[in-house]
Each structure stands twice: as C-alpha cells, then as structure tokens.
Amino acid sequence: MTGSATDIQATVFDIQSFSLNDGPGIRTVVFFKGCPLHCRWCHNPESLSKTSQLIFHKTLCVGCLQCVAACPNGVHRAVLEDGRYQHVVHLESCTGCGFCLQVCCYDALTLVGRKYTPAGLLERIRGDFRYFNVETGDNGRKGGITFSGGEPMLYADFIVGFRNLMPEIHCAMETSGFATREVVSRIAPLIDLFLFDYKVTDPARHRELCGVDNVQILENLDYLYGIGKEIVLRLPLIPGVNDTADHFDGIAGLLKKYPGIKQAEIMPYHTYGLGKSEELGKEADPLLPKSAATDETVARWLAELRDRGCTNVYQS
Ligand code: SF4
Numbered sequence: 428m429t430g431s432a433t434d435i436q437a438t439v440f441d442i443q444s445f446s447l448n449d450g451p452g453i454r455t456v457v458f459f460k461g462c463p464l465h466c467r468w469c470h471n472p473e474s475l476s477k478t479s480q481l482i483f484h485k486t487l488c489v490g491c492l493q494c495v496a497a498c499p500n501g502v503h504r505a506v507l508e509d510g511r512y513q514h515v516v517h518l519e520s521c522t523g524c525g526f527c528l529q530v531c532c533y534d535a536l537t538l539v540g541r542k543y544t545p546a547g548l549l550e551r552i553r554g555d556f557r558y559f560n561v562e563t564g565d566n567g568r569k570g571g572i573t574f575s576g577g578e579p580m581l582y583a584d585f586i587v588g589f590r591n592l593m594p595e596i597h598c599a600m601e602t603s604g605f606a607t608r609e610v611v612s613r614i615a616p617l618i619d620l621f622l623f624d625y626k627v628t629d630p631a632r633h634r635e636l637c638g639v640d641n642v643q644i645l646e647n648l649d650y651l652y653g654i655g656k657e658i659v660l661r662l663p664l665i666p667g668v669n670d671t672a673d674h675f676d677g678i679a680g681l682l683k684k685y686p687g688i689k690q691a692e693i694m695p696y697h698t699y700g701l702g703k704s705e706e707l708g709k710e711a712d713p714l715l716p717k718s719a720a721t722d723e724t725v726a727r728w729l730a731e732l733r734d735r736g737c738t739n740v741y742q743s
Pocket residue numbers: 481497498499500501502503520521522523524525526527528
C-alpha cells in the first residue's frame with residue numbers, strides 16, 4: 428500500500444554534496460538507511476538497520492557521565508572500577524531517542540539516521556542544484572542526484588514521491604539489485620542510470636557472504652538490461668574473499684552477455700567499516716582483511732579481467 432505524499436518518509440543516514448564518483452557530472456548522493464543484504468565487508472555498517480542508531484565515539488568521550496542520567500534506557504552506565512566511576516555503554520538497549528546527545532558537550536555521541544519526506548529532502552538539497560547543470564568530464568555530462576544506501580529500493584514509495592516533485596533532474600541509483608520485480612519495475616522508469624553491484628558469482632558463496640543468494644539479483648539485472656536501462660556494473664574487490672577465478676569468469680561472462688553495459692568499476696576494499704562497527708558496538712568480522720586492497724591487487728584484477736577480454740573495466 429502506498430502512503431500520501433505528505434506521510435511517506437525515508438530514513439537517510441548521510442547526504443554527500445559535490446560527489447564526483449557516483450554517476451556522471453557533479454552529484455549529490457543520498458544514503459538511505461536499511462539493507463536486506465548483510466555483506467560481511469560492508470563499509471557502511473550504520474546503513475544496515477532501518478532505524479536510527481547511536482554511535483559512540485570512544486576517543487572523544489571524557490567520562491563526564493552527564494549522559495547517564497539523561498538516558499531512560501540504561502544505555503549509559505557509571506560503573507565503579509578501581510575507586511573511580513567509569514562510563515560504560517550498552518548500545519543494544521538504545522531506542523534512538525536522542526536525549527543523551529543533548530547533554531554531551533564533547534561530540535562523543537552521534538545519532539545516525541534522520542527521517543525525510545520527499546519534500547523535506549528536496550528542501551535539504553535544493554542548494555546543490557546550482558552544480559547539477561555543470562558539464563564535466565570527458566563526455567561533458569551533467570550531474571544530478573544519486574540514491575545510495577543501504578538499499579534505496581527499500582524506499583520505492585519515497586522515490587516515486589520524490590521523482591514526482593523533481594522529474595527533470597538526472598537520477599542514478601546505486602543498488603544491490605535485491606528487490607521484488609514489482610518494486611524494480613515501478614522504480615526503473617524513474618532512474619536514468621543504475622550503478623549495479625556484482626559481488627560474488629557462486630550463489631551459495633553469495634548467500635554465505637551477503638545473506639542472500641544472487642538469483643533474484645541477476646534476474647533483475649537481466650530485466651533492467653532488457654528494458655534498455657543504462658547500467659554500470661560495480662565490482663567490490665575484497666582481497667582473499669571474492670578475488671577468485673570463478674568470479675573473474677562470472678564478471679567476464681556478464682559483460683559478454685550484456686554488451687550494452689558500457690563500463691564496470693572495481694571498488695577496492697578499504698577498512699573504514701571496521702572502525703564504524705566498533706563505534707556501533709559490533710565486533711568486526713574475522714573474515715575481513717585488516718588492511719585495504721593495494722594498487723597491486725587492483726592491477727591483478729584488471730589484468731585477470733583483461734585476459735578474459737574485458738576492456739571496459741576501470742578502478743573507481
Ligand atoms: S539515544 Fe536515547 S536510548 Fe539511546 S543512549 Fe541516548 S538517551 Fe539512551
């Protein structure tokens with residue numbers, strides 16, 4: 428069921444202006460909160476839950492304990508250790524009310540996730556319109572908005588509402604491709620460019636690493652290609668996890684099957700997600716590399732794919 432234009436809301440965890448890497452031209456990227464996948468290497472762990480979440484920046488906390496009395500749920504506690512009260516947090520009990528933020532004078536607490544209506548988001552980014560028409564790059568293409576996440580397909584009603592307000596702006600979507608066909612077919616006419624993730628080739632391994640297999644994802648890719656949408660494949664590179672011969676074969680097979688996909692972009696792994704997981708009170712996945720993908724690893728991927736005839740793969 429769809430809501431009216433005034434009661435549709437989406438939870439957004441970040442808005443980045445002046446982005447040059449998420450579609451043509453200069454763009455504003457809107458990061459929606461919530462994702463049906465749980466990729467073990469996710470560099471935005473704050474995007475996984477649809478609800479607002481508290482982030483505790485341990486290094487900024489001075490232990491003043493002002494937050495202890497402010498929290499109605501016992502998330503912040505004063506624990507006596509060695510004759511001195513220490514600040515201890517239990518983030519699993521947090522409801523995201525935001526009371527503790529109001530008393531912390533040291534920026535040690537952040538609430539991630541803010542609700543917007545389509546009109547509210549439009550007002551928030553209206554100042555960015557000034558650069559959407561600037562022609563950039565080798566093709567002189569203009570910019571626009573990119574919906575990212577999390578998984579923006581979770582917010583189909585919101586996107587329909589937003590596009591009804593702003594149909595003329597170029598709109599890209601970065602997506603895992605995991606959504607029902609009903610959602611994909613409703614959103615497809617509203618999106619000019621899909622930045623479509625291709626993470627792992629083997630379905631069982633995809634399920635193991637991302638929480639779902641890739642059957643529906645590939646069916647949606649086939650559908651979008653079939654109706655003529657512009658698609659860029661995005662290839663997360665996780666050293667020791669998905670840099671396998673069968674995955675290189677899978678990428679090459681897709682690019683051969685869909686020659687209208689003009690470009691694929693390698694997205695090298697970095698370690699930002701590890702620190703963020705800690706701030707969210709989660710333990711880092713032991714599977715993950717402790718250091719970022721090197722230039723040598725990226726070069727090896729490019730060479731593997733060139734060997735398989737892929738001439739349109741680049742590093743993002
Ligand atoms: S956001 Fe609310 S529930 Fe969460 S820690 Fe702060 S005061 Fe407690």
